[in-house]
Amino acid sequence: MARPKQHPSPLLRPLPTLPPRAWAAGLLAALGACGGSDDPPAPPPPSPSATLSCDDSMKTAFKPDANTRVILAKAFRQGDALALADTPATPAPAKASQDMCLVKMVVGPGNAGTAGAPSTSPGIGLEVWLPTPANWNQRIRNLGGGGWAGGSQASATQIGNAGAAATAALGYAVGTTDTGHAIAGNGSFAMKEDGTINSALWGDFAERSLHELAVKTKALVEAYYGKPQQYAYWEGCSTGGRQGYKIAQEHPDDYDGYLNGAPAFNWTRFITNELYPQVAMQRDLGGPIAADKLRRVSAAAVSACDTVGGQHLGFIADPGQCRYDPTRDASALCAGVAGNGVVGTSTDAACVSLAEARTINKIWYGQTADGSAPDPQADNASGTTLASRQLWWGLTRGTDLSGLAGSSGTPPVARPFTIATDMVALELQNPAYAxxxxxxxxxxxxxxxKDMSYADLANAYDRGIALQAAFGHINTDNPDLTQLRDGGGKVISYHGLADQLITPAGSLNYLSRVADKMGGIEAVQAFNRLYLVPGMGHCAGVGSVSGSAGPAATADTVPLPAANQFFDALVAWVEKGTQPGPLMLKSADASVSMPICVHPQKATYKGSGSATDGANYSCR
Known part of the structure; x- marks a missing residue:
């Protein structure tokens, strides 16, 4: 069944701005109702095409609460450059493909402090793009952020998310938020100037900004169009996926449907774990493994595990079944190096030592308190619950490791993922670690x-969990989705099985916990369905390295979701009650296809026909 339409609370609805005659007519009608006149009440004024003007008058006309102020309302015509006063000339800004209105708001109180300090904020910045009344499809489609978020949504002279205008051109009212701070891609905002925890901005980042975006977008839509939306949707990946789940957990009536990709829930757990590859290489080897060596071993893993029906796909369809171990691969080990039962034969410059092979196995397994990792034959980190000494999961075999185990130059210099170093600095309340x-x-x-031991990193991991209240409960790991289910909300989540930054094991673990809490996986599928995409990287694109045998992993060989394929399935589920099932994916040139199934089913080869033809698979 389609979900009942949600409307904003009347307490949050601003009064429409009406011309003086309309107010006068209303006043006369009210006086007549009170006995002030014997004349019949005047008829109500006709509904205007837009009850607010897209200009400076909106700064006083739209005032949903005392904390919120409009700082800009600007109309863009089709063909106008999407630019404000401080927009750089290079690169050239995109142009509006339809007429629309941009409204920018700030929701206080923010965090007081020294001007220019990362922790100083006037409040939560919001941007809403509004199609013309004639073009509005009566839907809201708010978009999530990435990384630490941040941006220019609170600036009257710069646009925070011009890309959202392209979605608005499709007919949606589209809102985005800076989550309470202006610095993009940096965690400095979360530490006060005295080095202590900035709980106010943690709270804005983790949750408050997300709910405010929903409430204010709905209020603005009703004030501008003179009627509420019929449906409201959330769409985000990575941080945006976490944001979607946070709203679904805490404010499930904010949206009718949620599309949550590669969700960054379990925030402190997986982000602390993102530093583990660098710490492991530093402790075991004294520095990073060269990029060509990481690529060489990952390529061997792909070709060891990508075969279906006797054919190399060029990507691993089911990484959970892959137990490739470079310590047992003579072709990966340098000539003369004795591994686990083999002697290396490779003379390639990208061959690995036994110590390097063991460290790569640690990276694939994930963080442990003591830097240990079991034999992959016994445990390849494919479980949905953590093993006894495992703190979090590593990336899947075959995935490009350069994002988390990256380096640059010769000899290689470590290039850690800065969100992870920021997170450790915040957990230990010491900026020097970043x-x-x-x-x-x-x-x-x-x-x-660089000085951290395995135990030091494990301590940071534990501190992140202990500080959840101060961090705004950023982990977003509450498995109780009862209110979402009971309110009729729907969630589609997806995760690439070759995600280079957020291991898909986190999505599997969360869904298993939801199932344990809410009556099993079949009961959960009534409102939340997960898709796992082989070969796909973080949010989009190919995340797998190319194998040492078979086709290269490219957009023409790896079938990936088409634009809006997941979103269209969500809309059909919310508005028509059409339950999402298997989705057929195609490569860019349509030469390779494969279905993805609703988890826990997997695309299974039928046993005959080309392994690159999706018709030869079924969901089991």
């Missing part, structure tokens, strides 16, 4: 992470 991009009045980042 890289130099982390700024604080008590001292900036100084790469102290």
């Amino acid at each position: 890289t130099s991009s982390f700024i604080n009045a008590t001292g900036n980042g100084a790469d102290k992470w």
